[in-house]
Amino acid sequence: MSTVRRSKIRSAFSHRSFLVGAVLVVAMFGIAGISLYWTPFDPTKLNIPERLAGPSSLHWLGTDQFGRDILSILMVGTQNSILVGVVAVAIGILFGVSLGLTAAAVKGWTEELIMRASDLLFAFPAILLAILLIAATGPGAINATIAIGIFSIPVFARLTRGAAKVIWVREFILAARAAGKGRFRITVGHILPNILSVIVVQATVQFALAILAEAALSYLGIGSQPPTPSWGRMLSDAQSYILLNPWLAVYPGAAIALAVLSLNLLGDGLRDIIDPRFVRER
Amino acid sequence: MTTEPKMETETVLSVSGLEKHYLLPRKNLFERRHIVRAVSGVDLSIARGESFGVVGESGSGKSTLARSVMGLENLTAGRVQIRGQEIQTLSKHSLRNLRREFQIVFQDPFGSLDPRKRVADIVSEPLGLIEGLSRRDRRYRIDQFLNAVGLVPDDGRRYPHEFSGGQRQRIAIARALITVPALIVADEPVSALDVSVQAQILNLFRDLQDEFGMAYLFISHDLAVIRFMCNRVAVMKAGKFIEVGDVAKVFSNPEHDYTRALLDAIPRIEM
Numbered sequence A: 001m002s003t004v005r006r007s008k009i010r011s012a013f014s015h016r017s018f019l020v021g022a023v024l025v026v027a028m029f030g031i032a033g034i035s036l037y038w039t040p041f042d043p044t045k046l047n048i049p050e051r052l053a054g055p056s057s058l059h060w061l062g063t064d065q066f067g068r069d070i071l072s073i074l075m076v077g078t079q080n081s082i083l084v085g086v087v088a089v090a091i092g093i094l095f096g097v098s099l100g101l102t103a104a105a106v107k108g109w110t111e112e113l114i115m116r117a118s119d120l121l122f123a124f125p126a127i128l129l130a131i132l133l134i135a136a137t138g139p140g141a142i143n144a145t146i147a148i149g150i151f152s153i154p155v156f157a158r159l160t161r162g163a164a165k166v167i168w169v170r171e172f173i174l175a176a177r178a179a180g181k182g183r184f185r186i187t188v189g190h191i192l193p194n195i196l197s198v199i200v201v202q203a204t205v206q207f208a209l210a211i212l213a214e215a216a217l218s219y220l221g222i223g224s225q226p227p228t229p230s231w232g233r234m235l236s237d238a239q240s241y242i243l244l245n246p247w248l249a250v251y252p253g254a255a256i257a258l259a260v261l262s263l264n265l266l267g268d269g270l271r272d273i274i275d276p277r278f279v280r281e282r
Numbered sequence B: 001m002t003t004e005p006k007m008e009t010e011t012v013l014s015v016s017g018l019e020k021h022y023l024l025p026r027k028n029l030f031e032r033r034h035i036v037r038a039v040s041g042v043d044l045s046i047a048r049g050e051s052f053g054v055v056g057e058s059g060s061g062k063s064t065l066a067r068s069v070m071g072l073e074n075l076t077a078g079r080v081q082i083r084g085q086e087i088q089t090l091s092k093h094s095l096r097n098l099r100r101e102f103q104i105v106f107q108d109p110f111g112s113l114d115p116r117k118r119v120a121d122i123v124s125e126p127l128g129l130i131e132g133l134s135r136r137d138r139r140y141r142i143d144q145f146l147n148a149v150g151l152v153p154d155d156g157r158r159y160p161h162e163f164s165g166g167q168r169q170r171i172a173i174a175r176a177l178i179t180v181p182a183l184i185v186a187d188e189p190v191s192a193l194d195v196s197v198q199a200q201i202l203n204l205f206r207d208l209q210d211e212f213g214m215a216y217l218f219i220s221h222d223l224a225v226i227r228f229m230c231n232r233v234a235v236m237k238a239g240k241f242i243e244v245g246d247v248a249k250v251f252s253n254p255e256h257d258y259t260r261a262l263l264d265a266i267p268r269i270e271m
Helices: A003-014 A016-037 A070-106 A108-123 A126-137 A141-168 A171-178 A183-219 A231-239 A247-274 A277-281 B062-069 B092-101 B119-123 B125-129 B135-148 B153-157 B165-177 B195-212 B223-229 B247-252 B257-264
Strands: B011-023 B035-047 B051-055 B077-082 B102-105 B183-187 B215-220 B232-237 B240-246
Touching: A003 A016, A016 A070, A016 A247, A070 A108, A070 A141, A070 A183, A070 A231, A070 A247, A108 A141, A126 A141, A126 A183, A141 A183, A171 A183, A171 B102, A171 B125, A183 A231, A183 A247, A231 A247, B011 B062, B011 B215, B035 B062, B035 B215, B035 B240, B051 B223, B062 B183, B062 B215, B092 B102, B092 B125, B102 B165, B119 B125, B119 B135, B119 B153, B119 B165, B125 B165, B135 B153, B135 B165, B165 B195, B195 B215, B195 B223, B215 B223, B223 B247, B232 B247, B232 B257, B240 B247, B240 B257
Parallel strands: B051 B215, B051 B232, B102 B183, B183 B215
Antiparallel strands: B011 B035, B011 B077, B232 B240
């Protein structure tokens, strides 16, 4: 359609980190999708005689301490990570972006209150507070997700407010006010569309952080509970057998690292591509 | 809407005792905050169909005056009346209703158009001020005013970045014009444009005035622009009008030394 848009799409494909990130993220979602319907073995089926087996043509990545197929657990574990990531980021965006937009639009006392509250939340180490929150509400994937989501609220609130304030001082906002639009309609009609790209980039980064946080909480035993397969718990299970079969720890570790890396690459790529200077510089 | 009879000499804009002060941020904790008197004690009135120019160097308070007239600033003191209604005391609803009578064109044709909106949506933004407009009426008006400023209806589907500075200013003018206001405030509307494009846009302003009969509050630092556009002119310095009068008289026989200095500063081609 528009020439700039078309050249943006073209440059997106020539941007290496975007391309690699996008392919890996799509692959991750693909694996999660496939695992909903098919895995090489039932990831919960025990097979004690074949426990701690090495890679074979039957079990590509070997088996764990209960003889379960590692590839199958790993595949199903992707679902868990994606689900936690998506829901946590959704919570963060829903509340964080609304609060940030409100702060930028209303200013004065409301802005101070919102920003100081998010500073307060921001000041605590996230994982520590997530542990505290889970200690109060009980372990489980849902509580872990909520806790991770809550801690991404101030990130989005700050980012949104900062970006929104830049837009608020532009002349087309004055024009909108001269056209009789109030703060709410300006926020929805002009501010949000202009900062959406910034939020999308941050969302990919927060997605990666959420996956990491979920793995950490599950490793500590307060995230996803058995028998739901989870990368973090695979890691903690592997700990006891690290000398017998170190690969048990390598697989989930690599999966977590790869997921985080690919989301960060995607985010970096998006940031470059969305930046209007990008097209002209290349 | 207004109760007074519409006469030839109806006053479209009347400003009296306008003051706008800004508090500068503190340089350190114990210092008193300094006050900048951006506009201090301005009176003016503009009749229907008249063009009133305000000329002055940058920082003289011209843009603050423009925004104050538009009701986009909280005034320190004074009154702004549009067609006899004081905008500071109107209810939100009544002010919204009145806004169709006064619109603004800004200096920067790049900053004054939302880059994420299509031209048709930008131009039609003030149509929200007119209740009960059908989709067809909207569509018709958008096309009508895109034509009026020298664009084509197809341009409505495009985005601002696809246009040149001059064309963007045409879009901004169409937006200001679409409610057929009684007054258009033009805040340095050509100073960001190439000289060759300036003349086109100024001619457009004049043609549109002939066609639609609105009054202009025309703000510029460029005396030539004011001379071309306006009947009356005010010379602004440090927030005050130091000289007001007919353009011909002020420019040929300035009373104030500052005006004379401004006029002398115009570069002339000597042959």
